Amino acid sequence: MSDLAMDKIANQELIDGLLSPKETEMYKEAAEASDEYLRMRLYEDGFFRKILPIRTLTPDELTDQVDTDVPTKVVEKEPNAAAAYTVPFGTMPIGAYIKGPKFRIMFDRIMSRRHRIDIDKLITYKMDIKQVMEDILLKKIQEEEDRKFLSVVTYIVTQSDPATHVITDPADIRNAAGLNGNSVNAELEAAQNITLGEMDRDSLTEMTKGLPFTNRALNPSIALVNNITVRDVVKLSRDEIGGDLAEEMFKNGFSEQKIMGIDWAVTIKKKLVINDTVYQFAEPKFTGKNYAIRDTTLSTKSEDIWIEFWAWETLGGAIGNSAAVCASHFTGSAFGWDGVAIP
Protein backbone atom coordinates (compact mmCIF):
# COMPACT_ATOMS: atom_id res chain seq x y z
CA MET A 1 0.00 0.00 0.00
CA SER A 2 1.35 3.50 -0.83
CA ASP A 3 2.31 6.06 1.79
CA LEU A 4 -0.59 8.22 0.65
CA ALA A 5 -3.08 5.46 1.21
CA MET A 6 -1.55 4.70 4.58
CA ASP A 7 -1.78 8.33 5.65
CA LYS A 8 -5.38 8.60 4.59
CA ILE A 9 -6.13 5.54 6.65
CA ALA A 10 -4.21 7.14 9.51
CA ASN A 11 -6.47 10.19 9.37
CA GLN A 12 -9.55 7.98 9.43
CA GLU A 13 -8.16 5.86 12.24
CA LEU A 14 -7.43 9.01 14.20
CA ILE A 15 -11.04 10.08 13.89
CA ASP A 16 -12.28 6.60 14.77
CA GLY A 17 -9.95 6.43 17.71
CA LEU A 18 -10.83 9.82 19.04
CA LEU A 19 -14.52 9.25 18.72
CA SER A 20 -14.20 6.21 20.95
CA PRO A 21 -14.84 6.65 24.69
CA LYS A 22 -11.15 7.35 25.29
CA GLU A 23 -11.08 11.06 24.59
CA THR A 24 -7.56 12.07 25.51
CA GLU A 25 -4.34 10.56 24.37
CA MET A 26 -0.86 11.59 25.42
CA TYR A 27 2.14 11.37 23.16
CA LYS A 28 5.73 11.69 24.26
CA GLU A 29 7.10 12.47 20.84
CA ALA A 30 6.02 12.56 17.27
CA ALA A 31 7.36 10.06 14.78
CA GLU A 32 8.50 10.82 11.24
CA ALA A 33 5.59 11.22 8.87
CA SER A 34 5.30 10.48 5.21
CA ASP A 35 7.39 12.42 2.68
CA GLU A 36 4.50 12.68 0.23
CA TYR A 37 4.06 16.41 0.75
CA LEU A 38 6.15 19.48 0.00
CA ARG A 39 8.25 20.58 2.94
CA MET A 40 8.58 24.35 3.20
CA ARG A 41 11.19 24.91 5.87
CA LEU A 42 13.63 23.08 8.06
CA TYR A 43 12.93 22.49 11.71
CA GLU A 44 15.44 21.29 14.25
CA ASP A 45 15.59 19.98 17.76
CA GLY A 46 16.47 22.60 20.32
CA PHE A 47 20.05 23.35 21.33
CA PHE A 48 19.03 24.18 24.90
CA ARG A 49 18.65 20.51 25.85
CA LYS A 50 22.03 19.68 24.30
CA ILE A 51 23.75 22.29 26.45
CA LEU A 52 21.80 21.63 29.65
CA PRO A 53 20.35 18.11 29.57
CA ILE A 54 16.91 17.91 31.12
CA ARG A 55 15.85 15.74 34.04
CA THR A 56 12.25 15.06 35.01
CA LEU A 57 11.57 15.62 38.68
CA THR A 58 9.26 13.63 40.87
CA PRO A 59 6.92 15.70 43.08
CA ASP A 60 8.87 14.84 46.23
CA GLU A 61 11.97 16.48 44.75
CA LEU A 62 10.31 19.91 44.71
CA THR A 63 10.98 22.33 47.55
CA ASP A 64 7.94 23.77 49.34
CA GLN A 65 7.82 27.54 49.74
CA VAL A 66 5.88 29.27 52.49
CA ASP A 67 4.64 32.14 50.35
CA THR A 68 3.52 30.40 47.19
CA ASP A 69 2.25 27.06 45.94
CA VAL A 70 3.97 27.53 42.58
CA PRO A 71 6.43 24.62 42.10
CA THR A 72 9.98 25.49 43.11
CA LYS A 73 13.20 23.59 43.66
CA VAL A 74 16.11 24.81 45.73
CA VAL A 75 19.54 23.75 44.49
CA GLU A 76 22.71 23.93 46.54
CA LYS A 77 25.90 25.46 45.21
CA GLU A 78 29.43 24.42 46.00
CA PRO A 79 30.70 26.39 49.00
CA ASN A 80 33.92 28.38 48.91
CA ALA A 81 36.77 28.69 51.45
CA ALA A 82 39.28 31.39 52.26
CA ALA A 83 42.87 30.85 51.21
CA ALA A 84 45.17 28.73 53.34
CA TYR A 85 48.02 30.56 55.05
CA THR A 86 51.42 29.94 56.56
CA VAL A 87 52.08 30.04 60.33
CA PRO A 88 54.93 29.09 62.63
CA PHE A 89 54.68 26.09 64.99
CA GLY A 90 52.32 26.26 67.93
CA THR A 91 49.73 28.39 66.07
CA MET A 92 46.11 27.31 65.77
CA PRO A 93 43.80 28.22 62.84
CA ILE A 94 41.47 31.22 62.90
CA GLY A 95 37.79 30.46 62.59
CA ALA A 96 35.50 30.31 59.61
CA TYR A 97 31.85 29.39 59.28
CA ILE A 98 30.50 27.05 56.62
CA LYS A 99 27.95 28.73 54.36
CA GLY A 100 26.74 26.96 51.25
CA PRO A 101 24.92 29.25 48.84
CA LYS A 102 21.66 28.06 47.28
CA PHE A 103 19.51 29.14 44.39
CA ARG A 104 15.91 28.60 43.39
CA ILE A 105 14.58 27.06 40.23
CA MET A 106 11.17 28.40 39.22
CA PHE A 107 8.88 26.72 36.72
CA ASP A 108 6.47 27.90 34.09
CA ARG A 109 4.72 26.38 31.13
CA ILE A 110 5.40 26.47 27.42
CA MET A 111 2.50 25.59 25.19
CA SER A 112 1.50 25.61 21.56
CA ARG A 113 -1.70 27.05 20.25
CA ARG A 114 -4.73 24.77 20.34
CA HIS A 115 -5.12 23.45 16.78
CA ARG A 116 -8.50 22.21 15.66
CA ILE A 117 -10.12 20.93 12.53
CA ASP A 118 -13.54 19.68 11.49
CA ILE A 119 -13.39 15.87 11.26
CA ASP A 120 -14.83 15.89 7.76
CA LYS A 121 -12.13 18.26 6.57
CA LEU A 122 -9.45 16.14 8.18
CA ILE A 123 -10.30 13.17 5.98
CA THR A 124 -9.61 15.19 2.83
CA TYR A 125 -5.88 15.40 3.61
CA LYS A 126 -3.79 12.73 1.99
CA MET A 127 -0.85 13.28 4.30
CA ASP A 128 -1.12 12.43 7.96
CA ILE A 129 -1.55 16.11 8.78
CA LYS A 130 -1.99 15.59 12.48
CA GLN A 131 1.27 13.68 12.73
CA VAL A 132 3.04 16.39 10.73
CA MET A 133 1.58 19.12 12.92
CA GLU A 134 2.56 17.27 16.07
CA ASP A 135 6.14 17.13 14.92
CA ILE A 136 6.13 20.85 14.12
CA LEU A 137 4.52 21.80 17.44
CA LEU A 138 7.17 19.92 19.38
CA LYS A 139 9.89 21.73 17.46
CA LYS A 140 8.19 25.07 18.09
CA ILE A 141 8.13 24.35 21.81
CA GLN A 142 11.83 23.60 21.76
CA GLU A 143 12.38 26.85 19.87
CA GLU A 144 10.74 28.74 22.73
CA GLU A 145 12.98 26.85 25.18
CA ASP A 146 15.98 27.98 23.15
CA ARG A 147 14.81 31.60 23.14
CA LYS A 148 14.36 31.71 26.89
CA PHE A 149 17.67 30.02 27.52
CA LEU A 150 19.60 32.34 25.24
CA SER A 151 17.86 35.37 26.71
CA VAL A 152 19.35 34.46 30.11
CA VAL A 153 22.75 33.73 28.57
CA THR A 154 22.74 37.13 26.90
CA TYR A 155 21.72 38.77 30.14
CA ILE A 156 24.65 37.16 31.93
CA VAL A 157 27.36 37.90 29.39
CA THR A 158 26.37 41.56 29.21
CA GLN A 159 26.45 42.18 32.95
CA SER A 160 29.89 43.75 33.15
CA ASP A 161 28.08 46.96 33.95
CA PRO A 162 24.72 45.90 35.37
CA ALA A 163 23.96 49.37 36.69
CA THR A 164 23.63 50.75 33.20
CA HIS A 165 22.38 47.74 31.38
CA VAL A 166 19.40 45.59 32.16
CA ILE A 167 18.09 43.45 29.34
CA THR A 168 14.38 43.76 29.20
CA ASP A 169 13.66 43.21 25.55
CA PRO A 170 14.07 39.70 24.10
CA ALA A 171 15.29 41.37 20.91
CA ASP A 172 18.40 42.29 22.87
CA ILE A 173 19.62 38.77 22.17
CA ARG A 174 20.49 39.98 18.72
CA ASN A 175 22.35 43.04 19.93
CA ALA A 176 24.62 41.51 22.52
CA ALA A 177 27.76 42.43 20.61
CA GLY A 178 26.99 46.07 21.22
CA LEU A 179 26.09 45.69 24.89
CA ASN A 180 28.98 46.03 27.30
CA GLY A 181 31.23 44.32 24.79
CA ASN A 182 34.93 43.96 25.60
CA SER A 183 34.52 45.20 29.17
CA VAL A 184 35.55 43.23 32.23
CA ASN A 185 33.07 41.76 34.69
CA ALA A 186 34.66 42.69 38.01
CA GLU A 187 33.27 39.64 39.82
CA LEU A 188 34.86 37.23 37.34
CA GLU A 189 37.89 39.40 36.51
CA ALA A 190 37.32 38.74 32.82
CA ALA A 191 35.23 39.94 29.92
CA GLN A 192 32.41 37.66 28.84
CA ASN A 193 31.33 39.25 25.59
CA ILE A 194 34.10 40.26 23.22
CA THR A 195 34.76 40.99 19.58
CA LEU A 196 37.55 39.00 17.96
CA GLY A 197 37.85 40.40 14.46
CA GLU A 198 37.87 38.03 11.51
CA MET A 199 37.74 34.29 12.14
CA ASP A 200 41.08 32.58 11.74
CA ARG A 201 43.23 30.21 13.74
CA ASP A 202 44.38 32.96 16.11
CA SER A 203 40.92 34.33 16.84
CA LEU A 204 39.47 30.84 17.26
CA THR A 205 42.20 30.04 19.75
CA GLU A 206 41.56 33.29 21.61
CA MET A 207 37.88 32.39 21.67
CA THR A 208 38.54 29.18 23.57
CA LYS A 209 40.29 31.10 26.37
CA GLY A 210 37.05 32.79 27.40
CA LEU A 211 35.90 30.50 30.21
CA PRO A 212 39.36 29.55 31.51
CA PHE A 213 40.20 33.26 31.70
CA THR A 214 37.78 33.93 34.57
CA ASN A 215 38.83 33.47 38.18
CA ARG A 216 36.78 30.26 38.26
CA ALA A 217 38.90 28.76 35.45
CA LEU A 218 36.22 26.56 33.84
CA ASN A 219 36.84 24.79 30.56
CA PRO A 220 34.56 25.14 27.57
CA SER A 221 32.59 22.00 26.83
CA ILE A 222 30.25 23.00 24.02
CA ALA A 223 30.15 25.86 21.53
CA LEU A 224 26.93 27.12 19.94
CA VAL A 225 27.03 28.62 16.46
CA ASN A 226 24.57 29.13 13.64
CA ASN A 227 24.62 27.32 10.33
CA ILE A 228 26.00 30.37 8.50
CA THR A 229 28.89 31.24 10.77
CA VAL A 230 30.01 27.62 10.95
CA ARG A 231 30.76 27.82 7.23
CA ASP A 232 33.53 30.25 8.10
CA VAL A 233 35.07 27.40 10.07
CA VAL A 234 34.80 25.18 7.01
CA LYS A 235 36.67 27.70 4.88
CA LEU A 236 39.65 27.70 7.23
CA SER A 237 42.67 26.22 5.56
CA ARG A 238 44.70 23.12 6.29
CA ASP A 239 47.23 25.29 8.09
CA GLU A 240 44.63 26.85 10.31
CA ILE A 241 42.65 23.91 11.64
CA GLY A 242 44.76 20.92 10.75
CA GLY A 243 44.96 18.64 7.75
CA ASP A 244 42.48 15.83 8.22
CA LEU A 245 39.77 18.04 9.68
CA ALA A 246 40.13 20.66 6.94
CA GLU A 247 39.92 17.98 4.29
CA GLU A 248 36.92 16.30 5.83
CA MET A 249 35.03 19.59 6.20
CA PHE A 250 35.91 20.57 2.63
CA LYS A 251 34.47 17.29 1.34
CA ASN A 252 31.50 16.84 3.62
CA GLY A 253 30.81 20.24 5.12
CA PHE A 254 30.47 20.80 8.83
CA SER A 255 28.76 18.27 11.00
CA GLU A 256 28.46 18.56 14.73
CA GLN A 257 31.81 17.43 16.01
CA LYS A 258 34.66 18.19 18.34
CA ILE A 259 37.10 20.92 17.27
CA MET A 260 39.82 22.27 19.54
CA GLY A 261 38.49 20.02 22.28
CA ILE A 262 35.03 21.54 22.22
CA ASP A 263 31.79 19.99 20.93
CA TRP A 264 30.12 22.31 18.42
CA ALA A 265 26.33 22.56 18.30
CA VAL A 266 25.07 24.09 15.07
CA THR A 267 21.64 25.73 14.93
CA ILE A 268 19.54 27.06 12.09
CA LYS A 269 17.91 29.58 14.44
CA LYS A 270 19.71 32.64 13.15
CA LYS A 271 17.27 34.98 14.88
CA LEU A 272 18.59 33.68 18.19
CA VAL A 273 22.23 32.96 17.42
CA ILE A 274 23.25 35.75 15.12
CA ASN A 275 25.88 35.51 12.43
CA ASP A 276 29.55 35.74 13.46
CA THR A 277 28.74 34.80 17.07
CA VAL A 278 29.85 31.77 19.06
CA TYR A 279 28.61 31.06 22.58
CA GLN A 280 30.60 28.74 24.80
CA PHE A 281 29.40 26.79 27.80
CA ALA A 282 31.08 24.79 30.51
CA GLU A 283 30.00 21.27 31.34
CA PRO A 284 26.42 21.12 32.66
CA LYS A 285 27.57 20.30 36.20
CA PHE A 286 29.26 23.73 36.29
CA THR A 287 26.61 25.64 34.35
CA GLY A 288 23.20 25.11 35.89
CA LYS A 289 20.17 22.92 36.18
CA ASN A 290 17.34 22.07 33.83
CA TYR A 291 14.28 20.29 35.15
CA ALA A 292 10.91 19.20 33.85
CA ILE A 293 7.91 18.61 36.02
CA ARG A 294 6.09 17.42 32.92
CA ASP A 295 8.09 16.97 29.74
CA THR A 296 6.56 17.73 26.37
CA THR A 297 3.11 16.24 26.11
CA LEU A 298 0.50 16.33 23.39
CA SER A 299 -3.13 16.58 24.45
CA THR A 300 -5.64 15.40 21.89
CA LYS A 301 -9.38 15.66 22.25
CA SER A 302 -12.46 15.19 20.14
CA GLU A 303 -15.81 16.77 20.76
CA ASP A 304 -18.74 16.54 18.38
CA ILE A 305 -17.40 17.51 14.94
CA TRP A 306 -14.09 18.83 16.20
CA ILE A 307 -10.70 17.31 16.72
CA GLU A 308 -8.18 19.44 18.54
CA PHE A 309 -4.70 19.01 19.90
CA TRP A 310 -2.04 21.09 21.56
CA ALA A 311 1.34 20.51 23.10
CA TRP A 312 2.68 21.72 26.42
CA GLU A 313 5.34 21.18 29.02
CA THR A 314 6.29 22.46 32.48
CA LEU A 315 9.96 23.30 32.71
CA GLY A 316 12.28 25.20 34.99
CA GLY A 317 15.97 25.82 34.97
CA ALA A 318 18.65 28.33 35.68
CA ILE A 319 22.22 29.17 34.95
CA GLY A 320 23.62 29.19 38.45
CA ASN A 321 27.20 30.04 37.53
CA SER A 322 27.86 33.22 35.58
CA ALA A 323 31.40 32.04 34.77
CA ALA A 324 30.06 29.10 32.77
CA VAL A 325 29.03 31.12 29.70
CA CYS A 326 30.65 33.59 27.34
CA ALA A 327 30.06 35.03 23.89
CA SER A 328 32.51 35.75 21.10
CA HIS A 329 31.76 37.87 18.06
CA PHE A 330 33.93 37.49 14.97
CA THR A 331 33.45 41.11 14.02
CA GLY A 332 35.03 44.48 14.77
CA SER A 333 38.43 44.89 16.35
CA ALA A 334 40.06 42.03 18.21
CA PHE A 335 39.98 42.15 22.00
CA GLY A 336 41.26 39.73 24.59
CA TRP A 337 39.27 38.39 27.53
CA ASP A 338 41.09 40.91 29.73
CA GLY A 339 39.22 43.63 27.84
CA VAL A 340 42.39 44.91 26.19
CA ALA A 341 42.63 45.38 22.44
CA ILE A 342 44.87 42.88 20.68
CA PRO A 343 47.38 44.79 18.57
Place this chain on the structure above:
Amino acid sequence: MGTLTPGQMFDHTEIELSGRSLSYPLDFSAPADPTEDVAVMQGGICSLNAAGQIVTGLGDGVANTKLAGLAPMGLIAIQGRDEFDANSDIGNFSGGVQSMLVCSGGYEIETTEFVAGTYLPNQPLTFATGVDRGKVEFAGDTYSDVQVVGVVSKGAVINEYNKSVLDFWTVFCPAVNLT
Protein backbone atom coordinates in the same frame (compact mmCIF):
# COMPACT_ATOMS: atom_id res chain seq x y z
CA MET B 1 20.17 33.77 46.52
CA GLY B 2 16.64 34.67 45.64
CA THR B 3 16.09 38.01 43.97
CA LEU B 4 12.31 37.89 44.01
CA THR B 5 9.91 38.12 46.94
CA PRO B 6 6.28 37.29 46.26
CA GLY B 7 3.54 38.29 48.68
CA GLN B 8 1.79 35.68 50.77
CA MET B 9 -0.61 33.84 48.53
CA PHE B 10 -3.70 35.19 50.34
CA ASP B 11 -2.60 38.86 50.46
CA HIS B 12 -3.58 39.61 46.88
CA THR B 13 -6.12 37.31 45.28
CA GLU B 14 -8.26 36.95 42.22
CA ILE B 15 -10.98 34.32 42.18
CA GLU B 16 -13.36 33.69 39.32
CA LEU B 17 -16.63 33.12 41.14
CA SER B 18 -18.36 32.20 37.92
CA GLY B 19 -18.07 32.50 34.20
CA ARG B 20 -14.77 30.78 33.60
CA SER B 21 -14.61 27.81 31.32
CA LEU B 22 -11.62 25.89 32.65
CA SER B 23 -10.24 25.12 29.23
CA TYR B 24 -11.60 27.95 27.13
CA PRO B 25 -11.50 31.22 29.13
CA LEU B 26 -11.14 34.62 27.50
CA ASP B 27 -7.68 35.22 28.88
CA PHE B 28 -4.67 37.04 27.54
CA SER B 29 -0.94 36.86 28.15
CA ALA B 30 1.66 39.58 27.73
CA PRO B 31 4.98 40.70 29.17
CA ALA B 32 5.10 43.50 31.72
CA ASP B 33 6.29 46.97 30.73
CA PRO B 34 9.89 46.96 32.00
CA THR B 35 9.61 50.64 32.96
CA GLU B 36 6.51 50.06 35.12
CA ASP B 37 7.48 50.72 38.73
CA VAL B 38 4.18 49.73 40.35
CA ALA B 39 3.80 45.94 40.40
CA VAL B 40 0.52 44.47 39.22
CA MET B 41 -0.84 42.32 42.01
CA GLN B 42 -2.97 39.24 41.56
CA GLY B 43 -6.54 40.49 41.11
CA GLY B 44 -5.32 43.93 40.09
CA ILE B 45 -6.59 45.86 37.10
CA CYS B 46 -4.17 46.56 34.31
CA SER B 47 -4.11 47.41 30.62
CA LEU B 48 -1.78 47.33 27.65
CA ASN B 49 0.48 50.12 26.49
CA ALA B 50 1.09 50.86 22.82
CA ALA B 51 3.86 48.24 22.75
CA GLY B 52 1.48 45.53 23.95
CA GLN B 53 3.07 45.39 27.41
CA ILE B 54 1.21 45.32 30.69
CA VAL B 55 0.98 48.52 32.68
CA THR B 56 -0.60 48.79 36.10
CA GLY B 57 -4.03 50.37 35.84
CA LEU B 58 -3.87 52.65 32.85
CA GLY B 59 -0.19 53.40 33.31
CA ASP B 60 1.71 56.05 35.20
CA GLY B 61 -0.02 59.44 35.06
CA VAL B 62 -2.79 58.36 32.67
CA ALA B 63 -6.26 59.57 33.63
CA ASN B 64 -9.22 57.18 33.49
CA THR B 65 -11.19 59.58 31.33
CA LYS B 66 -11.64 59.55 27.56
CA LEU B 67 -8.44 58.94 25.61
CA ALA B 68 -8.53 60.14 22.01
CA GLY B 69 -8.68 57.17 19.66
CA LEU B 70 -8.17 54.62 22.43
CA ALA B 71 -10.37 52.26 24.40
CA PRO B 72 -7.98 50.73 26.96
CA MET B 73 -9.40 47.29 27.68
CA GLY B 74 -9.45 46.40 31.36
CA LEU B 75 -7.52 43.24 32.24
CA ILE B 76 -7.65 41.45 35.60
CA ALA B 77 -4.33 39.89 36.60
CA ILE B 78 -4.43 36.14 37.27
CA GLN B 79 -0.89 36.31 38.68
CA GLY B 80 0.94 39.13 40.37
CA ARG B 81 4.00 40.45 38.57
CA ASP B 82 6.38 38.87 41.07
CA GLU B 83 4.79 35.46 41.37
CA PHE B 84 7.19 32.68 40.48
CA ASP B 85 5.44 31.51 37.31
CA ALA B 86 5.27 35.07 35.94
CA ASN B 87 8.69 36.26 37.03
CA SER B 88 11.76 34.56 38.43
CA ASP B 89 15.07 35.00 40.18
CA ILE B 90 17.88 36.24 37.95
CA GLY B 91 19.42 33.35 36.05
CA ASN B 92 16.15 31.42 35.73
CA PHE B 93 14.69 30.64 32.32
CA SER B 94 11.08 30.88 33.44
CA GLY B 95 8.74 33.85 33.67
CA GLY B 96 8.43 37.08 31.77
CA VAL B 97 4.74 36.82 30.94
CA GLN B 98 1.57 37.43 32.94
CA SER B 99 -1.93 36.14 32.26
CA MET B 100 -5.09 38.16 32.66
CA LEU B 101 -8.83 37.82 32.27
CA VAL B 102 -10.31 40.27 29.78
CA CYS B 103 -13.00 42.52 31.22
CA SER B 104 -15.22 42.13 28.16
CA GLY B 105 -15.58 38.47 29.13
CA GLY B 106 -18.50 37.32 31.22
CA TYR B 107 -16.92 36.76 34.63
CA GLU B 108 -17.87 37.39 38.22
CA ILE B 109 -14.60 38.24 39.96
CA GLU B 110 -13.68 38.44 43.61
CA THR B 111 -10.63 40.63 44.13
CA THR B 112 -8.64 42.11 46.97
CA GLU B 113 -7.50 44.94 44.70
CA PHE B 114 -10.08 47.71 45.14
CA VAL B 115 -10.15 51.12 46.78
CA ALA B 116 -11.63 50.77 50.26
CA GLY B 117 -15.16 52.12 50.60
CA THR B 118 -18.81 51.20 50.51
CA TYR B 119 -19.93 49.42 47.36
CA LEU B 120 -23.49 48.65 46.41
CA PRO B 121 -24.77 46.24 43.75
CA ASN B 122 -25.01 47.76 40.28
CA GLN B 123 -22.39 50.44 40.87
CA PRO B 124 -20.00 50.76 37.94
CA LEU B 125 -16.27 50.40 38.52
CA THR B 126 -13.32 52.02 36.81
CA PHE B 127 -9.53 52.06 36.91
CA ALA B 128 -8.28 53.83 40.04
CA THR B 129 -5.41 56.27 39.45
CA GLY B 130 -2.61 57.89 41.45
CA VAL B 131 -1.56 56.00 44.57
CA ASP B 132 -4.37 53.49 44.00
CA ARG B 133 -3.27 52.58 40.49
CA GLY B 134 -3.87 48.87 39.92
CA LYS B 135 -7.13 48.82 41.86
CA VAL B 136 -10.74 49.35 40.82
CA GLU B 137 -12.95 52.04 42.33
CA PHE B 138 -16.48 53.42 41.99
CA ALA B 139 -16.84 55.04 38.56
CA GLY B 140 -19.00 57.89 39.87
CA ASP B 141 -22.49 59.05 38.97
CA THR B 142 -21.56 60.09 35.44
CA TYR B 143 -20.07 56.77 34.55
CA SER B 144 -19.74 57.65 30.86
CA ASP B 145 -16.94 60.06 31.78
CA VAL B 146 -14.57 57.20 32.69
CA GLN B 147 -13.52 53.78 31.44
CA VAL B 148 -15.91 51.28 33.03
CA VAL B 149 -14.47 47.82 33.70
CA GLY B 150 -17.01 46.23 35.99
CA VAL B 151 -20.29 46.36 37.85
CA VAL B 152 -20.56 45.51 41.53
CA SER B 153 -22.40 42.24 42.11
CA LYS B 154 -22.36 41.67 45.85
CA GLY B 155 -20.18 44.46 47.18
CA ALA B 156 -17.27 44.26 49.60
CA VAL B 157 -17.05 41.42 52.11
CA ILE B 158 -14.43 39.81 54.34
CA ASN B 159 -13.17 36.53 52.92
CA GLU B 160 -12.01 33.37 54.68
CA TYR B 161 -8.48 34.79 55.05
CA ASN B 162 -9.81 37.91 56.79
CA LYS B 163 -9.11 40.03 53.73
CA SER B 164 -11.54 42.58 52.34
CA VAL B 165 -12.66 41.57 48.86
CA LEU B 166 -15.00 43.04 46.26
CA ASP B 167 -17.25 40.96 44.02
CA PHE B 168 -18.11 42.33 40.61
CA TRP B 169 -19.04 41.34 37.08
CA THR B 170 -16.61 42.31 34.37
CA VAL B 171 -17.93 44.58 31.62
CA PHE B 172 -16.15 47.06 29.43
CA CYS B 173 -17.43 50.42 28.33
CA PRO B 174 -14.89 53.02 27.22
CA ALA B 175 -15.38 56.60 28.33
CA VAL B 176 -17.48 58.48 25.81
CA ASN B 177 -17.61 62.01 27.21
CA LEU B 178 -14.83 64.53 27.02
CA THR B 179 -14.28 65.72 30.57
